[in-house]
Amino acid sequence: MKNRPRLMILTLVLYAGYAVFLAAVFQPRGWGLLYFFIPLGVYETGLRLWMRKKFGKYYRYAIFNYLMVDHPVYGFAFRKNSESKKIPFPIFDKFAFRAGVEPSVDLKENIAGRVDFDINSLGFRGPEFSLQKKDPNMIRIFASGDSTTACAMVGNDEAWPAVLEKELRGRGVNAEVINAGVGAWSSYQEWLRFEREIINYQPDIVLLNQGWNEEFWFSAQNLGRNWQPKQLLGAVEMKTMYARVGSILSSTASLFLHFLAASYYYDHRFKKNMDFNNPDRWQCLKRTEYLQNWFDNMINFAQRAQSNNIKLYTVNAPGLVSMEDSPAERQLYIKSTKLTEIYADYQAASRQRLRETLLAAHAIIPCIDVETEMSKQRGQSRRDLFIDKIHLNPKGNALLASIVCDALLSDKRFYGKDTNLAFDNTAVKNIRDQIGVNDESLNGFIDSRIKQLKC
Structure with a gap:
């Protein structure tokens, strides 16, 4: 709701005027105090009637995600047993729509704009799979990650884990690839799911495609001031407030209270803090905590x-x-996306930090360096692989899957039963001490942008 801040300010001003008038003229006592709540009830009723007229019976899903729900362990997760094309009312989860499609309030148009975004009974994107492998010779692979693994805005078969499975089978490998990506998840949520679920489903290989949300959630928590390593948000907090606000506000049935909270946490605090023209946001690119936590x-x-x-x-x-x-x-990338020059600079610097973290961890966990392979694609050929600044389109997903497939098959340990990890406590400590410490070149770049923004 673009005009929400002004609407909420106007509402509060009018209500304050009403309350002052009521207190001064009538001086209500006892049951008369209920008169203070009459305007709120009228406002709530009017808001609901307007929302119902505009969006229909299921108007709440014009505000909240339908396909993302609260989870008792992970904070939020995909809604189990969901098939996007079969939901019989308008939904507005943008990740379930083809890129460039604005979800319509018209049901037929709404359904037509959706991609096949299906969640199985265990909460994973894609088809059902047995808890235990039916074929002991099959290689079971879990792809864990955020929206870049869940693959927002593309169909089930266009997501790179699904394409990877097809690639492996096409090369004679008896493999099953399960998409364990969930949009907006952090590495901590992925770890919780691995520990509590995936470990029990007989995985042979786990692929970790993560990192983007580490910086995002650190910055989103009041530029790190309210950030905690193991913090979990609920579905409503994640979708509309980007902050931990507590169960009263996040689960309130009152649309008025929800809009009031969202107006403060999102419109006032989040948008101001996360503005790429805010020099304090850029300071987050010099912080080590969230990258060390990721490590x-x-x-x-x-x-x-x-x-x-x-x-x-x-x-x-x-x-x-x-x-x-x-x-x-x-300039090509900026003109063809929603990026600005300063936004693009921030993304590039943030991506560099993620890359350096993964390559540092490579001494312990082998890294499939897709970025190096895809860096051969420049200019328009690179732009043709992306939906936006980070999400790949079907063509990009196919290329990523092919690179991952090549890397797996070239690893001599791929078919073996032993682990591929070189775990050493001393190495872990030495690597961790350097995680998030920028080199002089990157720090100089960040400092130059901060200085530019402060002028």
Whole structure:
């Protein structure tokens, strides 16, 4: 709701005026105090009637995601047993629509704009799978990650884990690839699911395609001031407030209270803090905490994977922009997306930090360096792989899957039963101490942008 801040301010001003008038003129006492709540009831009723008229019976899903729900362990997760094309009312989960499609309030148009975004009975994207492998010779692979693994805005068969399965089978490998990506998840949520679920489903290989949300959720928590390593948000908090606000506000049935909370946490605080023209946001690119926390979560994966003879790989997936862009390439990317020059600079610097973290961890967890392979695609050929700044389109997903497939098959340990990890506590400590410490070049770049923004 674009005019929400002004609407909420106007509402509060009018209500304050009403309350002052009521108190001064009538001086209500006892049951008369209920008169203070009459305007709120009228406002709530009017708001609901307007929403119902505009969006229909299921108007709440015009505000909240339908396909993303609260989860008692992970904070939020995909709604189990969901098939996007079969939902019989308008939904507005943008990740379930083809890129460039604005969800319509008209049901037929709404359904037509959706991609096949299906969640099985266990909460994983894609088809059902048996809890225990039916074929002991089959290689079971789990692809864990955020929206770049769940693959927002593309169909089930266009997501790179599904394409990877097809690639492997096409090369004679009896493999099953399960998409364990969930949009907006952090590495901590992925670790919780690995520890509580995936470890029990007989995985042979786990691929970790993560990192983007580490910086995002750190910055989103009041520029790190309210950030905690193991913090979990509910579905409503994640979708409309980007902050931990507590169960009263996040689960309130009152639309008025929800809009009031969202107006403060999202419209006032989040948008102001997360503005790429805010020099304080850029300071987050010099912080080490969230990258070290990410590294700790990867090490948790490694310890459990090693003890269970599971092979573990990280995937260094690309973003659209990078620190190596030429001026002409950068302008092409900016003009064809919602990026601005300062936004693109931030994305490139952030991506560089993610890359350095993954490559540092490579001494313990093998890294499939997709970014290096895809860096051969420059200019328009690179732009043709992306929906936006980080999400790949079907063509990009196919290329990523092909690169991952080549990397797996070229690893001599791929068919073996032993782990592929070189876990060493001394190495872990030495690597962790350097995680998030920028080199002089990157720090100089960040400092120059901060200085520019402060002028």
